[in-house]
Structures are given as structure tokens and as C-alpha cells.
Amino acid sequence: MSDSTLIGLHHQEEHHPELLHHFAEAQQQRDAASLGMWIFLGTEVMFFGGLFCAYLIYRRAYFGDFGAASKSINATLGATNTAVLICSSLTVVLAVWAAQTARRSLLLISLVITMLLGLVFLGIKADEYKDKFEEHHVPGASFSFDHVPIPGHPDQYANPRHAEIFFALYFIMTGLHALHMIIGLGLFAWLLFMAWKGHFTPEYHTPIEIGGLYWHFVDIVWIYLFPLLYLIDRHP
């Protein structure tokens, strides 16, 4: 931008280096970034929504079999994972607040703890997957689900083919969610690097805000996944 163009602009406030030239002011740029991320999250809602729709339809059709299959996954680990993600969402908002109030060490610590909690989540997930492999509950050639009683009807056994559908949905939905977690970890690693280099100020910390939006979305997906997959029919 040449000097003559700058004279034509004539702002009251200083021309912030991060303000791109196609935005009139910083607030508009922040709003555009936020809106863009929310529209992307809208597409992600539809992405997961299709899987949730498939899950609801099959659960309605094969409720007893799904209940039997759901009982075989570890609800305590699922609840722990939910708590882990909720804590990581807290550290994310703390990171945003730290960026807004120029608290550099709190920002860095919050980003690190967020990533650590994300790794804990993935670790617990890996442990659950290991259990499923050992119990032969992974859909495919070695799948077996024989003589498992339907909850509430101890004289009836679950249909293995219907249970296999539950496990297919379980692996696809939690796997897709875990993939989003891994992407989120990559994003936050980059945010951590940028924060460490001092790129974020109270005037400009948009990447942390919209990275936070992504992380919260992944948390919300898990908030719905947990009761639907783990808690179908748990009463004795």
C-alpha cells in the first residue's frame, strides 16, 4: 500500500498491522473470521448429523440388540472422557481470556493443558478400542457376539448382525470424532507456536478465538455421543 492510499483512509485509530486492507475496521475483521468459522461448524454439524441420523434409525429398529451391544462398552471410561473434554473446554476459554488480557504465561499454560487433555482423551479412546479388538467386537471377519442377553429380557439373546451394526456405528462415529480431535491438536500446536513467538495481543488474537470455537464444537459432539452410545440401557 503506497502512502497516498494511506492518506485517503484517515482512521482515528492507528492502522493495526494485522488489519487486512479489505476490511474497514478490526471489529469487522474479527466478526468475519468468527462468522466464517461458524459456517464451517455448520457444515460439520451436518457431517456428524448424518451419522447421528443413521444411528437413531437403527437404534429405533434394533433397540434390544443395541442395548446389549452398548452394555459391553465401558461407560465409566466414556464418562471420564466427557469430563476430560469439558475440562479442556475450560482451559480453551481461559486461553482466550488470557490473550484478551495480555497474560502470556497463562495463555501458554492453558494451550499446553488443553493439548494434554486432548491427548488423555485419545489415550482413553485407544484403550477402549483395544478392549473392543480383544473381545472380537470389531465389525468384520472376526466379529462375534454370541449368547449376549438383551437387557431386561434375560431369556432373549441379541442378534449378532444387529449388534455388528451398532459397533460399526460406534467405530465410525467415535473414529470420526477422534480424527477431529487429532486435527484440533494440530491446530492448537500451531496456536501454541504462534503464541510462544508473541504473535497474539489483546488487539489481535483471532486465531485463538476461532481455534477455540472448533475445539468447543468437538466437545459438543462428544457431549451427545456419550449418552447415545454408552448409556442406552444400563439399568440392571
Add this chain to the structure above:
Amino acid sequence: MYFSVWAALLLGTFITYKAAYIELGRFNAAVALIIATVKALLVALFFMHIKGAHEKLLKLVVISTVFFLFILLFLSMADYGTRSWS
């Protein structure tokens, strides 16, 4: 203030987990989903800063996303729910 939302989220998780082990018949699913929706609303409104956002277009985008999701879920379930199985 973030901490009270966080505490509410953890409490909701705990209640959901415990309530699953109580015999409530048809309402087990309803209770779990209602608590999950409250938790999702708390995250969206307070952690994602929708509450206090001055951009009306933003709120429109969020509401229409939820609206279209509900069309997907409700109409698909209505389709299957109104078929008479043999």
C-alpha cells in the same frame, strides 16, 4: 463465571451417568438427551460466546444450522416411525 459453567457441565455429566443406572423406562433416553442438550447450550452460549455476540447474522447462522439438523433428524425418524412393520 467460566468456572460456574464448567462446574455445571461436570455436574450434568455426573447426573447423566448416574441416571443411566436408574430404571426410568422410556424416559432414560429423554433425560440423557435433555441433559446433553443443556450442556451443549451452556458450551455454545458461554464458552463459544454466542451470548453477548452483537452480530445478528451469526445468531442466524447458528439457529439455521440447528433448524436444518432437526429437519434431517425429525423427518427421517418420522419416515421410519410411520411405517407399519410386517
